[in-house]
Amino acid sequence: MKTVTGFASATIGNVACGFDVLGFAITEPGDEVILTQREKRTDLLPVSITSITGDGGALPRDPKKNTSSFVVLKFLEYIRTNKGIDFEGHIELQLKKNLPLSSGMGSSAASAAAALVAANELMGNPCSKMELVHFAIEGERVACGSAHADNAAPAMLGNFVLIRSYNPIDLITIPPPDNLFCTLAHPHIELRTAYARSVLPRTISLKTATEQWGNVGALISGLLTSDYELIGRSLVDAIAEPKRAPLIPGFYSVKNAALEAGALGCSIAGSGPSIFAFSSSYEAACEVGEAMKQAFSNIREKLQSDIWVSPVCKEGAKII
Numbered sequence: 001m002k003t004v005t006g007f008a009s010a011t012i013g014n015v016a017c018g019f020d021v022l023g024f025a026i027t028e029p030g031d032e033v034i035l036t037q038r039e040k041r042t043d044l045l046p047v048s049i050t051s052i053t054g055d056g057g058a059l060p061r062d063p064k065k066n067t068s069s070f071v072v073l074k075f076l077e078y079i080r081t082n083k084g085i086d087f088e089g090h091i092e093l094q095l096k097k098n099l100p101l102s103s104g105m106g107s108s109a110a111s112a113a114a115a116l117v118a119a120n121e122l123m124g125n126p127c128s129k130m131e132l133v134h135f136a137i138e139g140e141r142v143a144c145g146s147a148h149a150d151n152a153a154p155a156m157l158g159n160f161v162l163i164r165s166y167n168p169i170d171l172i173t174i175p176p177p178d179n180l181f182c183t184l185a186h187p188h189i190e191l192r193t194a195y196a197r198s199v200l201p202r203t204i205s206l207k208t209a210t211e212q213w214g215n216v217g218a219l220i221s222g223l224l225t226s227d228y229e230l231i232g233r234s235l236v237d238a239i240a241e242p243k244r245a246p247l248i249p250g251f252y253s254v255k256n257a258a259l260e261a262g263a264l265g266c267s268i269a270g271s272g273p274s275i276f277a278f279s280s281s282y283e284a285a286c287e288v289g290e291a292m293k294q295a296f297s298n299i300r301e302k303l304q305s306d307i308w309v310s311p312v313c314k315e316g317a318k319i320i
Ligand SMILES: Nc1ncnc2c1ncn2[C@@H]1O[C@H](COP(=O)(O)OP(=O)(O)OP(=O)(O)O)[C@@H](O)[C@H]1O
Pocket: 058, 059, 060, 065, 066, 067, 068, 100, 101, 102, 103, 104, 105, 106, 107, 108, 109, 111, 112, 142, 143, 144, 151, 191, 192, 193, 194, 270, 271, 272
């Protein structure tokens, strides 16, 4: 019997202007997946879920429906076909769900990335993280019907990750500037990614597209040159934010509070309802967090929120 624990942290997709093509990881919170290898298969499938904590009973226990176990099944198929490793035993999976569901914090991707590094370790590390990330991305299809990579890729690889192409997958990791800090405000409501995607426009005008790709290019340049002012000016989303803001009570009040408190920029984290902001020091990011929390509690709905202040995580999914 061998036991391994994988950890992967929350991630923030889109980063304002990079809808489905840009995301980054923060250092905490994150999901933990504990895998225990048994010699004998105890089920038809080689993976079974023995416990899930922290989800209030909301997540599927069927191994084909939970992202954590689904990606391990895909990984085992892959190493059998491509690496000549035919695993005949059984894997018991325990999921410690520390990330809130439908939060915009990449909850489903964190479970998948944590499970994959643990499974890879159990099997003697036959795959690189660049190989594993493909399964994590497929896990997103199980979670919300779309295999977007802007949570799964940074959950696995850390840093900022730019998805240059989906077909074939071409991922570019971008290390963060040294003094960039993220404030993440998670209001206590849920917004399902599938629904938040359904409100988006199917087509956009050339004017909107021009504005958006100008900002994506400038944001990448700002990250690579540690130009904090440019990073701030580029955090503009002309496509998703205007459509999703009405789904998040108090979105503009919280965004304005963050900017007034000195944030470089602020937008929706992934598909929401969480909201993120960047600052150029830890102290500034903490002040921004207080302002965001206060603003959520001041709106008509008086929303409670959790605040995290974090640098960008450079490590990605890991064994703990
Ligand atoms: N291990 C898992 N963790 C979280 N959600 C899972 C997991 N496995 C399956 N799901 C399914 O994914 C859905 C949650 O997905 P959703 O994409 O809305 O949340 P999220 O991962 O927090 O999203 P976001 O990318 O916006 O942060 C739920 O329907 C849930 O059943």
